[in-house]
Amino acid sequence: MEINLPALFGQLLIGLINGSFYALLSLGLAVIFGMLNIINFAHGAQYMMGAFVAYFLLQFAGLNYWWALIVAPVIVGGVGILIERSLLQWLYKLDHLYGLLLTFGLALIIQGLFRHQYGSSGLPYQIPPQLTGVRDLGFTFLPNYRAWVVVFSLVVCFGTWYMIEKTRLGAYLRAATENPTLVRAFGINVPRMITLTYGFGVALAALAGVMAAPIYAVNPTMGADIIIVVFAVVVIGGMGSIMGAIVTGFGLGVVEGLTKYFFPEASNTVIFVIMVIVLVTRPAGLFGRAA
């Protein structure tokens, strides 16, 4: 089989881009699950909200992409905090499944409202002028914006990893995940930490949404299908480890890109097939601890 290098590289790059979003989203899911014991089904809807807020900021407030990168996650994260305070906080004593059901309902409401208002065709969002154009790598061309997405999400992912694994705040967070009662006894406000953690996880999803806006266009349904793939990513990686979520996210994006080149019919399903293989051979996931 003759390999068409530019085409292969193109698919690899798309894979890396998708992998960036898988990593950011599964990272947010893992952080939220660690603290709240809730699988946030609304994560896809919050990713979509991030893209929409970026669009609104540009249209109505004249704030460009760079402002949106900061402001949109703050706004959507704030909405997340409201959701946690008003709805999720009543579920912590119940079976985990209720959290999944409630956030699924939230996802339906959010997606329904946006579809009602904006239909299901996408709204355009321009690549910021500083990042238009392509770079000639000799054997292929690399669009600047896509390179930026990969680099920036790597920075955000490792920043999050550093914060959780290496700082004092992260140590509190990990301790509260293990034993909230004991951490409260040390005078740390655990309920507030839980609220802020949910806000942070949601903000990560919104950040991914802002970055996705110039690539996939702003669309009410953009979060619905990606969230199921991210669930599979999370099952493959196991939610026990932050680094696991990052590595699995990027890795599976690349595998998906390669499948698009070598066997395009399977590109939609390859991640699910990998999930099945991992479950049969290593039920706890690649980085997970056995239950």
Add this chain to the structure above:
Amino acid sequence: MAQAVEQITAPTEASSHKSEMIAFAIMVLVLAVLPAFVYPPFLMKALCFALFACAFNLLIGYVGLLSFGHALYFGWASYFAAHLAKVGKISIPYWAGSWQWVTITNSPMVPELAIFLAVMGAAVLGFVAGSIAIRRQGIYFAMITLALAQMMYFFALQAPFTGGEDGIQPVPRGYLFGLFNLANERVMYVFVMVVFLLGFLLIYRVIHSPFGEVLKAIRENEQRAISLGYKTDRYKLVAFTLSAAIAGLAGAVKPFVVQNASLTDVHWSMSGEVVLMTLLGGLGTIFGPVLGAFTIIAMQNYLAGFGQWVTIIQGGIFVLCVLLFRRGIIGEIANLLRIRL
């Protein structure tokens, strides 16, 4: 799930059987009279979904397993039955130096055979998916079933026999057992009602069997059940396969009712809808899923003109049920009257 159900188990066995018998008699009576007042095709569709929800409830209500991908069995059985009744071509691959296909049958089948084979197909899918999903517990189980269903959704989109975006239509109704003309609306209604009642009674029988008692023990405390010597994984797998087969029965009858099979029935939103029906009616109640299914289908029917508002209202019902009415409608009634329903 334990909290949702534990209060309901208070009454004694004898009185609970009595309340269930009376409720069952009322349900049969209502279903027999209703076609005189309500558009029968709507009722038949609702009955298919009611059986689907009952099959789903067997898992969530009695084993404590949340399958978020039950559309897989419902939708694929629907495709199987529609294909077998309309085209009837089955080919299997074999190896003879290279892969070859041999055609076993190539003519449209009678409804009863098409439905039977579709149910078998759903059972096989349920067995395979179940053996993968029971390797993980709780929240992971839900995510795995959802991911597997999404995988099969993409297969349905790409497989040649499903007709992709167009689906399979029109599906001929034909003659049941060569005697009953299903094209007659009244005969069709009786057929759907009988299938629903048989499926319903089968689930009822399973729940009250020794096997069902073990399932409930697994729901309440799986570790304890294991320590008592039960191979809980086997029980879970049998329950999952049975649930998939009954969901498949509901799905296999549906194309004869609506005369098409489409992607809607394998999509994740359908998996979400069956969760909603069961949650609204009452998780772990016998009659809850039936009432929940009728309520949701009626809502979709009468609010069809309002577009996205149906989805928004459904999301709202999810949120309300989880926060305020975790027992569901029937569960709240049963709790109020201190009976089991």
